[in-house]
Amino acid sequence: MTDWPGVRERVLALAAVPGSDKAFGAMGHGFALDAPLTAAEVADVQAWFGVELPEDYRSFLLHVGAGGAGPAYGAFPVRRDGSGGWHLVGDSPEEIEPGLLAEPFPGGxxxxxxxxxxxxxxxxxxxxxxxxxxxxxxxxxxxxxxxxYDPRSTAGALCLCDEGCGLTVWLVVTGSERGRIWRDPRCDGTDLHPMRNADGSPSDFAGWYLGRLAAAEALCGLDR
Structure with missing residues (x-):
């Protein structure tokens, strides 16, 4: 997938579907999306973070939106900050420390x-x-x-989503797990672990996002 055909339209359409607010987290994001970023903005984001983003997430920012509606309480939007740089905006995103994103993800x-x-x-x-x-x-x-909660435990990863009650989701951007999604249940005293698709394969950003979108559509009785 390079351009996420029809996905932005599918997400936005759910806002008008009766019962879509029953999807977990939908009351918070309302199936609204930030506008997509331009190619120049995505390049600037990567320069600011000091890493090349995984292709599926990078193309999501270009063709679907900079964040908003998504799994759980939504994907943290990527927005400019007051200094002219970029950060992920959310209720509980972890602070991105300079240089840590370029270090290999240690796996917890x-x-x-x-x-x-x-x-x-x-x-x-x-x-x-x-x-x-x-x-x-x-x-x-x-x-x-x-x-x-040593920041080095999540070096090389972006805090992507809040699942509620202190649980978060991370996208690995550097190291052997690059491109994969990890869940963070450290609030419950357990370590980070990789998320998996229904078939047991490691979950990447596209699989994670599209899987939750399909689940929301099924909840509303929409066939894909």
Whole structure:
């Protein structure tokens, strides 16, 4: 797929279909899309981020929209910021740190650091005073969060979508997983993992987006 034929029209048409607001997240995005970016704008986005975006996502920005309606609460729109640069706009997108997008995606939290910090969890038997245990647990949880949410855990990936309750979706743009979609459930204490299509194959941006679009159309009784 190079130009997403008819997809923008399909998305926008859902806004007028009875029952489409029952699709998860639709009450938030209302099946509205930002305007597509121009080729010059996409080139500028890539220059600003310092990476070449995966082809299906790049062509989505060119032919469907810069973001808006999509899976869950929608795809974070890519927009200019006050400095003339670009960023993804959403309720909970992760901050893009300069240079990190160009680093290979590591596939989640550093496993060595995670095992180490989990082994350091304070033990009730080591404390006579429960108040001291509470303080130790709070400090340990802070150290654990620093490891879980170390920005290097998601180097080489763009935070693409909010699924609600702290769950997010990432598009890998650098490294061996480039072009693939990963879900981020770190809010539940588990690590990032790759998303898969119905046939078990790794999900890319097009598969992720079109699969959710087809599901929304099926919910409304629309046959494709």
């Amino acid at each position: 939290v550093d496993p060595v650091a995670a095992v180490r910090i989990l082994a350091e969890r304070p033990d009730r038997e080591d404390f006579d005073d429960l108040a001291d245990l509470d303080v130790a647990l709070e400090m340990w949880e802070e150290r654990l969060a620093e490891i879980q």
